[in-house]
Amino acid sequence: MSVAIIGGTGLTSLPGLEITRREVVHTPYGTPSGPITHGRYSGKEVMFLARHGYGHTIPPHRINYRANVWALKHLGVKRVIAVAAVGGITERMAPGVIAFPDQIIDYTWGRACTFFDVNLTQVTHIDFTYPYDAELRSILIEAARQAGIDHVDGGTYGATQGPRLETAAEIRRMRQDGCEVVGMTGMPEAALARELGLCYATCAVVSNWAAGVRGETVSMNEIEATLKEGMKKVQQLLTYAVPLL
Ligand code: HPA
DSSP states (O other): OEEEEEEOTTOSSOTTOEEEEEEOOOBTTBOOSSOEEEEEETTEEEEEEETTTTTTOOOGGGOOHHHHHHHHHHTTEEEEEEEEEEEEOSTTSOTTOEEEOOEEEEOOOSSOOOSSOSSOSSOOOOOOSSOSOHHHHHHHHHHHHHHTOOEEEOOEEEEOOOSSOOOHHHHHHHHHHTEEEEESSHHHHHHHHHHTTOEEEEEEEEEEEOTTTTSSOOOHHHHHHHHHHHHHHHHHHHHHHHHHO
16 A cells, blocks of 8 residues: 655655655646655655655645645555644643644634535535544554654644744643644645545654743744654654554
8 A cells, every 4th residue: 555754844855765756746736845756665665745845945824735635645645644743732742752643623724625625516524533544543653662762642733824833822722622732734634635535644743842831932943953853753663664554
């Protein structure tokens, strides 16, 4: 089953991927964030796409999520591992932790969030009770265990609009809502994947305490430094996860 990895901030390329070719895909929804990179990773064929573009130039609210997901489906992808940087809201989501969320609350707005939009023969709804694929999640968790990586199984991912970070009050509200991590790209990506029948799970790298959680403002330098270390762990995790797929 073909697998794709969508890399987020801190993972605009996948070291260790033996690249065979890059493919430009045109979609009915416009252009994906970049060409899809094909290659071998841990002995398997995988595809890679940098969500923010290979030069990290596309902000979260401007990503063409529909084009990205459609392109992967078009190339025969069945499973998508989404890597994403997040802020930690609860105690167990400390910077440096790798988390595999199991729920989502969507606070984004104004994004093209569905394939079932216009020119429909029938209004279409999808079930999204459990937004992440259970089997793919358990593979990622098993890979983290095998790799000896500190991780958290579960938690609600709150998707915010960005590109600004949140206010302390917004994070307080999100905590009351039950969110444990906060990021800007989890939606509509996860829902679009479900609409096209792709198995999708997120590997979230906690890069900072979310706004107000530790009383200080959020430092971009801290985010960058923590992400650098976190993405090394993700790469290691992926070398264990890919053979399990
Ligand atoms: N908020 C939103 N998105 C993020 C954060 C955050 O604190 N850290 C990394 N991505």
